[in-house]
Amino acid sequence: MESIKLLSPSVLAFVGDAVYSLLVRTYLADKSRPSGELHSMAVEFVKAPAQAAAFKKIEPLLSEEELSVFKRGRNFHTSNTPKSSTGADYHTATGLECVFGFLHLSGKNDRIEELFSIIIAD
Numbered sequence: 001m002e003s004i005k006l007l008s009p010s011v012l013a014f015v016g017d018a019v020y021s022l023l024v025r026t027y028l029a030d031k032s033r034p035s036g037e038l039h040s041m042a043v044e045f046v047k048a049p050a051q052a053a054a055f056k057k058i059e060p061l062l063s064e065e066e067l068s069v070f071k072r073g074r075n076f077h078t079s080n081t082p083k084s085s086t087g088a089d090y091h092t093a094t095g096l097e098c099v100f101g102f103l104h105l106s107g108k109n110d111r112i113e114e115l116f117s118i119i120i121a122d
Contacts, residue, residue: 004105009076012069013094016101021046023100023116048085051093054119061118066099073098 024045028038044050055070062070074095085093103112 004102007105009073009094009098012098012101012105013073013076014097014101015104016097016099017046019100019104019112020051020097020116023112027116027120048089048093051096052085052089055092055096057121058115058118061115062099066102069102070095070099 021042024042025038028041028045031038031041033041059067072095074091076091076094076098099115100112103109103115
């Protein structure tokens with residue numbers, strides 16, 4: 001769908017954040033822990049430094065199109081960076097969320113699962 005390519009990086013990251021968070025929560029649901037502990041574990045997965053590390057794991061596997069989407073998100077100007085991360089990690093995390101948002105909106109669920117399984121492989 002061509003219109004997805006025209007969406008702003010902020011919209012792609014908005015959707016991608018939800019997709020990535022759901023993937024993490026679904027993965028953690030299998031851990032059979034109290035919900036408060038699961039929430040803490042989820043926060044560790046979705047923090048910018050963890051998402052930046054996740055990107056490094058999948059970067060060599062991204063297509064040209066996916067890498068282009070990532071770069072648009074990474075380079076998108078944001079006005080604030082969370083205290084818990086560096087600017088570089090935050091921008092990398094935004095790029096990763098853009099990729100997941102783009103893939104979701106493109107209906108590429110198999111690709112989402114493939115990339116996420118690599119991220120959680122260790």
